[in-house]
Amino acid sequence: MFASDAKPAPTELVKDVSEADFMSEVVEKSMTVPVIVDFWAPWCGPCRQLGPALEAAVTEARGKVVMAKVNVDENQAIAGQLRVQSIPTVYAFWQGQPVDGFQGALPGSELKKFVEKLAALAGDGGLAEAVAAAEAMLAEGAAEDAAETFAAILEEEPENPEAYGGLVRAHLALGDLDKADSLLAAVPAKIVSAGTVEGARAQLALIRQAAEAGPLTELSAAIEADPGNHQARLDYAKALYAAGRIEEAVEQLLDLFRRDRDWNDGAAKTQLFTIFDALKPNDPIVQKGRRRLSSMIFA
Numbered sequence: 001m002f003a004s005d006a007k008p009a010p011t012e013l014v015k016d017v018s019e020a021d022f023m024s025e026v027v028e029k030s031m032t033v034p035v036i037v038d039f040w041a042p043w044c045g046p047c048r049q050l051g052p053a054l055e056a057a058v059t060e061a062r063g064k065v066v067m068a069k070v071n072v073d074e075n076q077a078i079a080g081q082l083r084v085q086s087i088p089t090v091y092a093f094w095q096g097q098p099v100d101g102f103q104g105a106l107p108g109s110e111l112k113k114f115v116e117k118l119a120a121l122a123g124d125g126g127l128a129e130a131v132a133a134a135e136a137m138l139a140e141g142a143a144e145d146a147a148e149t150f151a152a153i154l155e156e157e158p159e160n161p162e163a164y165g166g167l168v169r170a171h172l173a174l175g176d177l178d179k180a181d182s183l184l185a186a187v188p189a190k191i192v193s194a195g196t197v198e199g200a201r202a203q204l205a206l207i208r209q210a211a212e213a214g215p216l217t218e219l220s221a222a223i224e225a226d227p228g229n230h231q232a233r234l235d236y237a238k239a240l241y242a243a244g245r246i247e248e249a250v251e252q253l254l255d256l257f258r259r260d261r262d263w264n265d266g267a268a269k270t271q272l273f274t275i276f277d278a279l280k281p282n283d284p285i286v287q288k289g290r291r292r293l294s295s296m297i298f299a
Contacts, residue, residue, distance in 0.1 A: 165196030210242030
């Protein structure tokens with residue numbers, strides 16, 4: 001669960017539980033996080049095989065589930081209440097009730113599925129709320145706080161695309177383009193094409209373009225003198241975006257596409273998509289621009 005910047009230590013995830021603390025460590029704890037209960041005994045060979053493998057799967061889940069180990073020799077009353085007739089026996093508790101379980105040893109792949117299925121019952125452990133909070137920080141100008149929060153989320157879920165894209169955008173807001181660039185170069189393969197990551201990549205590209213944008217007045221004059229000067233119109237659109245006049249930039253690019261969609265390997269369309277990617281999908285500028293571009297493409 002997302003509660004702090006620190007990763008849960010194995011001792012927090014796997015505990016020896018007795019009759020004295022079974023209620024608090026299993027039943028009550030399962031109200032907030034799924035609990036796997038491993039009934040075992042020191043003399044049980046299959047238990048010694050299953051236990052470490054199950055602990056590894058729980059640790060890999062990074063706090064989305066926890067594990068309680070119950071020695072049946074020392075806690076016969078609990079085993080009797082739950083009708084444990086052979087060991088190893090594993091029960092999964094959620095919301096105070098046993099919801100799943102199995103007997104005997106399972107291969108590692110099956111244990112992983114068992115743990116993942118149980119972890120899914122509790123959702124994402126609050127990560128979505130944490131992402132929303134970080135986005136709010138970023139929108140309010142608290143980019144440093146947002147970066148710290150996004151980084152903490154990634155500590156728990158390294159392949160969270162919303163947090164990864166948010167972390168890149170936070171560093172862009174801080175003006176640290178090199179850090180943003182290095183993050184994008186190291187993005188996990190699983191999320192490299194995620195919309196939030198692509199959006200951050202587009203923002204970085206536009207910021208770098210802005211640093212090279214020419215004077216608006218000179219570019220505007222060049223277009224007035226020669227409306228067919230496609231390079232000047234493309235540069236003018238880039239300069240408009242850099243000045244925060246995004247809708248006007250889109251208008252110029254749509255005009256360029258209308259005049260010659262194939263010019264410079266479709267540069268107008270490419271630049272439009274870069275701007276669309278950098279903005280939110282529900283942004284009115286994006287929605288209007290995509291509709292107009294589509295009407296021209298399929299006209």
